[in-house]
Amino acid sequence: MALLSERVLSSGEKTSLSEALAGQVLTGAAFHHAGLTGVHRETVEDSFRSGKVKILAATPTLAAGVNLPARTVVISSYERYEAGFGRYPITVLEYKQFCGRAGRPRYDKFGESLLIARNADEAEWLMENYIIAKPEKLWSKLAVEKVLRPHVLSTVAAGYARTEEGLYEFFSRTLYAHQYGPRLIKGKIGDILRFLCNEEMVLMEGKELVATKFGKRVSELYIDPESAVTLRDGLYNRAKRLTDFSLLHLIAKTPDLAPRPRPRGKETESLGLLAVQHGGEFTFDVPEEFEDPMAYEEFLSELKAAQVLEDWIEEHTEDEILEARKVEPGDLLRLVQGSEWLVFAAQELAKLFGHKDLLPPLGVLRVRVSKGVKPELVKLVGLEGVGRVRARMLFASGLKTIEDIKERSLTELTSISTIGPALAKRIKEKAGGLIKADEWERAKSAKASEVEQQVMLTDYEDTE
Template identity: 45%
Template sequence: MKVGDVPAVPEWLAGHLREDGIEELYPPQAAAVERGVTEGESLVASIPTASGKTLIAELAMLASVARGGTALYIVPLRALASEKQREFEQFEAYGLTVGVSTGNYESDGDWLATCDIVVATSEKVDSLVRNGAGWLDDLACVVADEVHLVDDAHRGPTLEVTLAKLRQLNPSLQTVALSATIGNAAEIADWLDAELVDSDWRPIDLRTGVHYGQALHFDDGDTRELAVRSSERPTAAIARETLDEGGSTLVFVNSRRNAEAAAKRLAGVTGEALTPDEEERLETVAEEIREVSDTETSDDLAACVERGAAFHHAGLARDHRSLVEGAFRDRLIKLVSATPTLAAGVNTPSRRVVVRDWRRYDGTVGGMAPLSVLEVHQMFGRAGRPGLDPYGEALLLANSHDELDELFERYVWADPEAVRSKLAAEPALRTHVLATVASGFAGSREGVLEFLDRTLYAAQTTEPGRLEHVTDNVIDYLVVNDFLERTGDDLTATSLGHTVSRLYLDPMSAAEIVDGLRGASAPTAMGLYHLVCRTPDMYELYLRSGDREEYTMLAYERESEFLGAMPSEFEDGRFEEWLSALKTARMLEDWASEVDEERIAERYGVGPGDVRGKVDTAEWLLGAAERLAGELDMGVAPAVREARVRVQHGVKEELMDLAGVRGVGRKRARRLFDAGVETRADLRAAEKPVVLAALRGRRRTAETVLENAGREDVSMEGVTPDPDAAPAES
């Protein structure tokens, strides 16, 4: 089907696509159009990675916007929201408006009502529904990206419930669900009353196989020799061979540490193959990487990049990730070693993909567990850049002949699994049942069950009583903890319940926080950090071997600060959790005491991205605690506020005011303070040479900071830094 033949889309689209080199729809795209995706039909598209799912979504959204509606695109990860936003912004040239909504759970996002296309995570959409965002009633089209993630125990239930709610709000809503190839796409289509395109077509040939010994064994029975030098590992040999052919390699490993180690090792291979021009351009990228943050990870990454290799994992800062992805797409970086996060969504095709580790640590089994076929096929799917490579090649690595056979059986020839709803778990239902009642989707036990009947779980379950049983437990919990009120058959949310639902807290977190705050009179920051770290909304740091002793000691030393009773050492599981929370809380305390980010990362064995992640979560939870304290008229709200502001900016109490000025931040605030500029008001009155010196002579920065502090005359022209106020070199 030619792009000009697609019905119901805006007239300009065909020309726009042609400009991008797209003349003709890919067969699955054409099938989607034939099933009516541009005419308001709901559709499930289950097609391989990199086979053009995004365009299907775009066709559906543009057609519904052309009919006067709003379209919503739900992404599974925040990191993908900005990528999709950038992609859709190409339509702004034709008068469309694109908005993205990810952070700040508690807001109704009124401004989004003016957008034609909104990009948001499922958590954010769920929260918009809870906050009664009116524009959601007028939604014409919703796209769920990576819908196979309903299978994910952690995030799946939210996506599932959110889709059910949106469809209840507007029964004629068009639902377009995009999925990797899965075993039960027809079942998903049934659940969503949608048409189905289920295809394994790919725009570029994919050969899959397994490396063993000196040979690559392919799915079509072919084998090819691979020259492995002595003392060389197979991945290095594969990368070298790919480089010789002018291609790039993407290596999937099972942990961040392994990703970093592999990149460092393989940089030896890529480094040999660079041209002087590439070296120069890579040097620039490395510089940009170093500028993002002043940490060991940043230095390590830059050092790899200078030699044409990089690692990529969720512990990296967002800017690091996008620099790496960009340079890899530009074929400047020749090899990336990544944890599986990269497979899900980020568009980084590569000539070759090596799935080096097919097992990874799984906390629920307490050991190594094999990856799913679905995951491995998604990684495979990143192989081959249409138009650039003759074909893509994806390989697993075997250490023995038996493993060679096993990998063929398990992954190469296997079909992907069916996805299964994970909704019937108590933590998922706890939050969703409360929200369902609080935002008016149900007003009784029967109503709740009726609502849940629209979920995938209900469509799939073979255990009819189970959902009902868990729902009853959850309702009891919510009533006992004062989030719901039961009168006869009726259920209503209490004022506390409404607040908790709008704050997007797990009710169990809210209960823990309320309990902790009730007993407190003058809580310390540590006490509050520990309290929020104990809630199920915070992922605690792991206790490593040797940690138990250290944190047990700390627990006794600071026992008086904790809010709520410390479990006894003999309650093994609970005590252990208390200590994990303590470790996490001490990390926050370090951060709020201006300890260097790099030192924190080192001390706790995490990446800088993780420090920020915990800080963000703590800020959000403390904000929620502040609201709950206010709501329940507890006198501790100011103490909570102080703990929150300190964690937000990563500063001691004395810097809270200064660090709140936009553009200042923890390091600059400290330098200003040490130079005698101690508050926002001081900034307005301070001698310019002093401010300039404290800001290391950066004129533009100084001007911005003064402006943000509300000063009128901000020009730094002709000002020289006062040498007495210059910060000591750290």
């Protein structure tokens, strides 16, 4: 278990979350939620499957999306926190889904599921309303416009429907139309089709529907057409002073990045001040607080998302961001992953609409958002095995370019914490350096192959 714990600590940036996970793994337990990095999730899942981890505390994401059965499933409460509602009862369907994880094929003849009650009355209520209750009926979510818009566009772009009537006929065969009747979905499709035509994603030539170049590219990017309109208009509008913060706010404004982190307590005041400090950097008009309070509240939410992303690309540690911005690990991970794709989408739309001057800054910003680094590390993090922490350590050690790494010996590379001989060899090869047999032997003998424990990003400052 010590090796497993070390693997957790040496994977990615060292945070209070990774330290807590490493500590639990030592005892044969672990936790799993949306805030874990991909490497940590994989480590936890593999260890639980193999039996090294005996107890796993998890959020509903594990029960819903990963095939990870257990001998016994314990559900500590029938309630879960829902934003805007507080603690809210889960559905019977979700409860049954949790229970379905009990029992491992090939190992157990049966599985056990425990639902915890606080008293005898609650136990009786849970028996009636969950354990012996029938699951709720499934209802289609297709009528939600955010869900339906990309489907209508892709149906036209892919040629599955070539006329308005063909579009109605195509969607009349969906579960939604079966449940609610074709007339209701016809009205929604008509509204969306008018939106797509007005925004020049779809042309109506007589009775024929044709996707424009804009519409086809948006469909290929798998983003909400409304997000595409926001990005397109933002690229055309430009800010008086275009900065990385301008682009981050533009990304945060799109529906695809929702739900955005909400301002808490005194953050409303500090975010208002932030808006003043970045005056002239916004690609859209800032709403007035008292003229349109709802729009202003939404703007502050966009601003907070942009602020979190700016912290990330300025190499603030995860712990610093979580503490200062009052966001959860899962929120940070979702923001980073969603924003990376939206920056790429903005880059592709900039190509389409001829904004050649924006391609370099968008290209750099995409890497910065993906890796969480300042501009000087963009090329270094392109090397295999080099993340934001190792890139900063390389830079601080004087290895500031790919050429610098190419010219250094393996022994010099392995003198940097967390870089063992095998990784040093891989990094130098990716940088285009040649490695002689005697150099490889010297590197192996100079430092053991075990990877040292990861360190905090803030332990390595630039040495200019």
